[in-house]
Amino acid sequence: MKRKYFFSILLAAAASLSILPVEAWSQSSASDNNAVVRFDFNLKRLRQNPLVGNSGAEQMLEQLGSSTDLSQVDLKKVERVYGGMEAPANMQEIENIDPPGSNPQLLPINFFVRVIFSDKEAANAMLDALKNNSRTFEVNGKTYYGPPAGSNPENIRAHLVDGNLFEIGTTDYVLRSGRDVYTKELDANWALMPETDAVRIAADVGGMQALFDEGMGMARDQAPPAMMGLVQMGSDLAGLSVSMDMDSKQMLGLTFIAKDAKGAENMKDGVNGLLGLAKMQAQQGMAMLQDEQKAAAEQVMDALKAKTDGTAVMIQLPKPDGFEKMIGGMLQGFGPGSDF
Numbered sequence: 001m002k003r004k005y006f007f008s009i010l011l012a013a014a015a016s017l018s019i020l021p022v023e024a025w026s027q028s029s030a031s032d033n034n035a036v037v038r039f040d041f042n043l044k045r046l047r048q049n050p051l052v053g054n055s056g057a058e059q060m061l062e063q064l065g066s067s068t069d070l071s072q073v074d075l076k077k078v079e080r081v082y083g084g085m086e087a088p089a090n091m092q093e094i095e096n097i098d099p100p101g102s103n104p105q106l107l108p109i110n111f112f113v114r115v116i117f118s119d120k121e122a123a124n125a126m127l128d129a130l131k132n133n134s135r136t137f138e139v140n141g142k143t144y145y146g147p148p149a150g151s152n153p154e155n156i157r158a159h160l161v162d163g164n165l166f167e168i169g170t171t172d173y174v175l176r177s178g179r180d181v182y183t184k185e186l187d188a189n190w191a192l193m194p195e196t197d198a199v200r201i202a203a204d205v206g207g208m209q210a211l212f213d214e215g216m217g218m219a220r221d222q223a224p225p226a227m228m229g230l231v232q233m234g235s236d237l238a239g240l241s242v243s244m245d246m247d248s249k250q251m252l253g254l255t256f257i258a259k260d261a262k263g264a265e266n267m268k269d270g271v272n273g274l275l276g277l278a279k280m281q282a283q284q285g286m287a288m289l290q291d292e293q294k295a296a297a298e299q300v301m302d303a304l305k306a307k308t309d310g311t312a313v314m315i316q317l318p319k320p321d322g323f324e325k326m327i328g329g330m331l332q333g334f335g336p337g338s339d340f
Contacts, residue, residue: 033110033172034183035084036207038190038200044079044118045198049246073129077122078115083169084182085111087208091215107153112169112179120163127160134158139175183207185239192255192312193243202241205257212237233270236263238311251319258311267313271306275315279304296320 046052088109117123127145134145137157144157157175158168167174173181182190186204193200205212212234219231239257256271258264279301286294299320306315 033086034207035110035181036087036183036186036204038084038182038186038202040082040200042080042198046246051246073125074122077118079118080116081113083111083113085109087211090211105152106155107170110170110172112167112173114161115166117164117166123160123164123166126166127158130158144174189239189241189257193241193253194245194248194250197243197245197248199244204239206238229270230274233267236267249318250316252317254315256313258313261311264308264311264313268306268308271313271315275304275306296323
């Protein structure tokens with residue numbers, strides 16, 4: 001598969017991350033090709049918040065799409081992007097996916113991404129953007145599109161699930177009758193988050209333990225002394241989840257799942273130590289805020305603490321009064337769309 005083609009079919013999902021305001025399988029183990037990462041971005045809900053709506057991120061997304069085969073797709077009509085992915089076996093597998101001159105016959109990491117558009121015309125435009133450079137496959141009465149003959153990776157398929165729902169992924173996931181393919185541990189992590197939050201991401205660290213341990217080994221060798229406490233906490237980690245909603249009473253939720261209760265206590269102490277350092281540094285910038293902004297910032301500071309519930313270590317950040325004014329004031333002067 002040509003690089004430009006592969007990038008285009010992933011853009012609607014991957015580039016959707018840029019609208020953030022800065023800024024799903026019944027088998028029991030990852031050894032059965034289960035997904036260990038799950039995500040859901042409700043872009044329609046995000047856009048309803050003035051911080052996101054005025055941030056200029058939509059324009060950046062459109063500009064990015066205009067430089068690819070998706071130039072005819074109205075990315076502003078993307079309402080939701082969700083999906084999941086398997087973990088690579090090791091770091092070498094990651095490096096082998098797309099190095100210079102690489103042309104793997106099969107993508108070694110299974111994934112699926114579903115994109116919900118506001119209307120069927122936008123979804124069809126997405127599909128039409130791929131048809132000119134694709135091969136058609138008929139499977140069980142359904143039409144799928146994949147790389148043209150002689151192009152790799154061969155195991156990528158895209159199709160319309162229904163009128164306004166577009167999907168792309170690897171054959172092992174896309175050709176299944178359903179999408180209930182997450183590990184049990186990932187489903188448990190996912191259930192810890194509010195269902196209505198606009199942004200939800202969860203990972204089953206235990207389901208990718210070999211890869212995680214390899215990464216932790218590299219971190220121990222390369223991290224500066226000041227970061228070793230954070231690296232050590234990784235040895236207790238079994239999973240994590242993060243959710244965000246700018247219009248919810250709980251604006252941000254972050255949960256670390258420890259391997260046991262003792263590990264959870266150790267992790268809580270370590271996280272609170274890091275949060276304490278972050279709050280000390282943030283205090284230096286408080287003097288630059290106006291009174292209303294300072295009051296909102298103080299509410300955030302007071303809520304920044306971790307607590308345990310069994311093996312879960314949770315940080316729950318409520319939305320402070322005057323939050324939009326606080327962030328708007330901070331963003332003023334950073335370019336078009338930031339003048340609140």
